Amino acid sequence: MVMAYDKKLITVLGATGSIGLSTLDVVARHPQRYGVFALTAHRQVDKLFEQCLLHRPAYAVVDLADDARRLQLRLDDAGCSTEVLAGPEALATVASAPEVDMVMAAIVGAAGLVPTLAAARSGKCVLLANKEALVMSGALFMQEVAASGATLLPIDSEHNAIFQALPQGFVPGAAGSGVTRILLTASGGPFRRTPVEALAGVTPEMAVAHPNWVMGRKISVDSATMMNKGLEVIEAHWLFGVTAERIEVVIHPESVIHSMVAYVDGSVLAQLGNPDMRTPIAHALAYPERVDAGVRPLDLFAVGQLNFERPDLERFPCLALAYRALEEGGIAPAVLNAANEVAVGSFLDGALRFDRIAGVIAATLDAVAPRVADSLDVVLDADRLARQQAASFVRQYVR
Ligand code: NAD
Ligand code: MG
Secondary structure, eight states, X not given: OOOOOXXXXXXXXTTTSHHHHHHHHHHHTOTTTEEEEEEEOSSOHHHHHHHHHHHOOSEEEESOHXXXXXXXXXXXXXXXXXXXXXXXXXHHHHHHOTTOXXXXXXXXXXXXXXXXXXXXXXXXXXXXXXXXXXXXHHHHHHHHHHHHTOEEEEOSHHHHHHHHHSOTTOBTTBOOTTEEEEEEEEOOOTTSSSOGGGGGGOOHHHHHOOSSOOOOHHHHHHHHHTHHHHHHHHHHHHHHOOOGGGEEEEEOTTOOEEEEEEETTSOEEEEEOOSOTHHHXXXXXXXXXXXXXXXXXXXXXXXXXXXXXXXXXXTOHHHHHHHHHHHHOTTHHHHHHHHHHHHHHHHHXXXXXXXXXXXXXXXXXXXXXXXXOOSHHHHHHHHHHHHHXXXXXXXXXXX
C-alpha cells in the first residue's frame, strides 16, 4: 500500500555544495514526501543546471545576472520550466516564499546569514548547516526564531546528535533541567599527531584531506585548525542555551559518537553512526519520524574500539580563540568568524601559512573594539570591519 503524505516543499540554499548534494540525495529517495521549490548556487552553474533537470524546482538562484541569463536559456532549451533569479536578494526571496515549508541553510560562511535569517523570520522549518550564520548573530537569530515560531533543526552532526540525546520537546535555546554538560566530540582532524613545528609546512591539499569526513574546502580547513569545533561550541551555546563552561570538547578520532549529553543522575546519552551527513539530514527532514538515508549500518565489530583524548590548546589555538570570543560576547563571535574566513581563504590561496591562521584571528579580535550585537546592521558592520583588519594582518605576514 502506498502511504499518502503531506508533501513538503524545500528550498536548498547552497545546493551544489557538499551538504546540498547530500540533501538532494536524501530528498530523491523520498519523492512522495519532498518536493524541491528552489535550488541555489554561487558560481557552479553547470552543476546547478544538472540539478534543475533532475529535481525540477520552481526557482534556481545564482550570484551573477549573466550566469542567470545563460542558465535560463539552457533550461528553456532542455524543456525545464525552472525560473532563474540572480543575486543575494533572490536568496532571501526563495528562503521566505509562502509556498516553502523547509529551508536547508547550506551556504558556506557569512554569505548565508541574510537568507538564513529570512527563513527564520518567515517562520519556516530551518535546517541549519550554516553554523557561521548562528555564530555571527546568535542572540538576534534565536530571537527571530522565537518571534516567528520557526522550527530550528540542527544539521551539524554534533548538534544533531545532541538534539537527539536531549529530552523530547525541549525548547530551542533551553536544554532544560537535568542536563549538566554537553560533550562535543571532534575527530582532531588530519594533524592530531603532527609535530607542532611541522604545521608551518602544511599545504591546502594536506589540510583538506580529512581522515573521516568528506566536506567543502573551508570547513575541512576549519576542522584541521579545530576552529570548526570552536564555531560549534558557540553554535551549541545558542542552540541549546548552555554556558561555555558546560560545553566540553572531547577528541574522539573514530568519529562514531557524534556528541553526548550528560545528565545530573550520571547518565550520558550518545548518538552513534557512520560519519555520513545524510544521517543528520534525514533526521531533520523527517523529524519527528525516521526515513531511510542511504547510510550503511554501523558495524561496531569493524570499529573495534572508541578512543577519547583532551584537546591540546597549544596545537589548536583556534579553539581557545573561539571560547574567548564567546566569553567576550557582542560582536566578538562575528569578528572571529570573519577573521577566520579571511585567514582560511588566504591559506587556501597560498598567501598565508597554516600555522599563522590563528595569529591573524587573534590580532583581529584585539583590533576590533567590542560592541553589543543588537541589530543585523551592527553584525554586518563588524563582519566588514573584521575582514578589512584581517586582510591587513595577512598582508603583514606576507611582507
Ligand atoms: P561547500 O563549499 O561544499 O558548499 C557551499 C555552497 O554554498 C555551494 O553551493 C556554493 O555555491 C554556495 N556558496 C558559496 N559561497 C556563496 C555565496 N557567496 N553566496 C551564495 N552561495 C554561496 O560547503 P559545505 O561543506 O557543503 O558546507 C556548507 C555549510 O554547512 C557550512 O556552513 C559548513 O560549516 C556546514 N557544515 C558542513 C558539513 C559537511 O560535512 N560538509 C558538516 C557540518 C556543517
Ligand atoms: Mg560538525
